[in-house]
Amino acid sequence: MPKIVVTGGAGFIGSHIAESLAKDGHEIVIVDNLDPYYSVDIKQKNIDIVLASGDASFINADVTDLNAMKEIIDSTVDYVYHEAAQAGVRISVEDPFKPNNVNVVGTLNVLKASLEADVKKVINASSSSVYGKVKYLPFDEKHPTEPVSPYGVSKLAAEHYCRVFYEVYGLPTTSLRYFTVYGPRMRPDLAISIFTKKMLANEPITVFGDGEQTRDFTYIDDVVEANRRLLNNKSTDNIIMNIGSGKRISINDLINALKQITSSCSEVIFTSEQKGDAEATLSDVTLAAGIIDFTPAIPLKEGLQKFVNWFIFD
């Protein structure tokens, strides 16, 4: 069975990918520096889930450390899922240097180590944030990329490094542009998680802007499935593709749906828009449908119910 390194494997998406691949019998190495951007206890719990799922190990290492990446990604490694990042648009507006360092320099290090180790493919976690300014919707992969946050810039730069490492050095890479991912174990700084916590306590929730901004929310299982389909798949070399639900909902409608599920009477408080936030996101997943037969399977209401159940009972 192939040996697979999952950077950021202690985080939300990385731990789900690692768990799924470990259950299939692959040898998994989680690489994560347990960055305290959010609770390290959550990350430790995620690691424990992966370690209990099969042949998996954890190495505490930083992707910004090239020598460490070279030591870990050696000739025994077949695939690298690169999920490690300083995620989050708002924190990137406050401090653009950290996302640049982790997301750009870190990706460069992972690519360099993977090239030297002759890995079969690096799968890079990119983001709908690379699109930024909306010229038309839905976003297909040909839509101009004009990020509106430092985070978006860093993810776009990382994508370009992946492309260039394929075109210049021949390292197979694939970048997946995730559209706001949600589900069990999701990052506590994301809207669905914040709203759910407040709604279950009937506390007021704050919305930035008028709540009419729209988002494409993608359930974690669909993201994991897309990632799984990249193993042993030469047709995805040097491909950048959207992974989203193909549907969008306004924040106001999302709040109403969550209120129904949680039977909450939370008051909604509107405040000024946040710098760096996208006005809208909506994916066109035709490319992923054609290349990896990707079809988002979990509708939003079902996914929200699953998330709330996990939130209450886990």
Ligand SMILES: NC(=O)c1ccc[n+]([C@@H]2O[C@H](COP(=O)([O-])OP(=O)(O)OC[C@H]3O[C@@H](n4cnc5c(N)ncnc54)[C@H](O)[C@@H]3O)[C@@H](O)[C@H]2O)c1
């Ligand atoms: N969650 C989303 O909605 C979403 C949307 C688009 C793209 N993405 C991308 O998907 C990937 C995973 O996101 P997530 O939501 O699971 O975030 P996350 O914060 O839960 O996971 C990222 C992990 O990377 C680790 N990390 C941070 N800095 C590191 C470093 N210097 N060295 C090693 N590890 C480091 C963190 O400790 C964390 O465990 C990221 O690349 C993110 O940019 C996420």
